[in-house]
Amino acid sequence: MAMKKGAVWLSDKNGVNRVRRAKKSTSKGNSVHFYFDHSVLDAEIPSPKLISDEGAYSIWFKPRGVLCQGSKWGDHCTIHRWIESNDTKQRPALIVHRLDRAACGLIVIAHSKKMSQSLSSLFKLRTIEKKYKAIVCGEFPKHAELTSINLEIDGKHACSKIKSLEYCSEKNLSLLEVHIETGRKHQIRQHLSQHGFPIHGDRLYGGGDSVDLQLAAFFLSFKCPLTHKLKEFHLPKELLPHF
Secondary structure: OOOOOOOEEEEEOOEEEEOOOOOOOOOOOOEEEEOOOHHHHOOOOOOOEEEEEOOOEEEEEEOOOOEOOOEOOEOOOEHHHHHHHHOOOOOOOEEOOOOOOOOEEEEEEEOOHHHHHHHHHHHHOOOOEEEEEEEEEOOOOOOOOOEEEEOOEOOEOOEEEEEEEEEEOOOOEEEEEEEEOOOOOOHHHHHHHHOOOOEOOOOOOOOOOOOOOOEEEEEEEEEOOOOOOEEEEEOOHHHOOOO
16 A cells, blocks of 8 residues: 555666555665655545546646645655546646645646646746636735736745735635736745735735635646647636635
């Protein structure tokens, strides 16, 4: 079971790699590493949901708590490993971009190394449009134009553009639409907190702990590497943050 969950590694002439099956042969000089952490191996995650299958790649809904990257202690709680283990098409699942563990929303999965490279280049060139919805603490001011937040993160330029959609006076919460021009770690969470409007449920940046993080990637748009036609993907209404 530990092998299946990605906690066993083999060190040989080819480097250090995970071992999934006990039938893997070893030679003199090889070493096997077992990283045991009860909490990691026993962890369970909510099931991701397929939004659109495009053949060479697919779009999924990543629930809160699902990882985009595993560790030496295991990878069964990552979205790509979950897809490889549960997708009836039995195909590789390669991560192209990431979402915070605490966030939810749309994520692109490639099903070959070639497609992974093609999609990754779109993200590097910033030709993929990503939009998020967030519920923040307080009444975010409404303006005719988008509010731009330009604050460096880890010494690097970062820009987020904010549109106020709705305010709930009873709960003193605002629903926002966010478009990011850069993709720094925790960019939206940091920018909104520094601007005085932490995301509701953001334990790390001052949004309280009464609910889960109210941040979702709800829209993706890019030119398909196969058809060269513009593709748009939307998160279903029932999966969006709401008051």
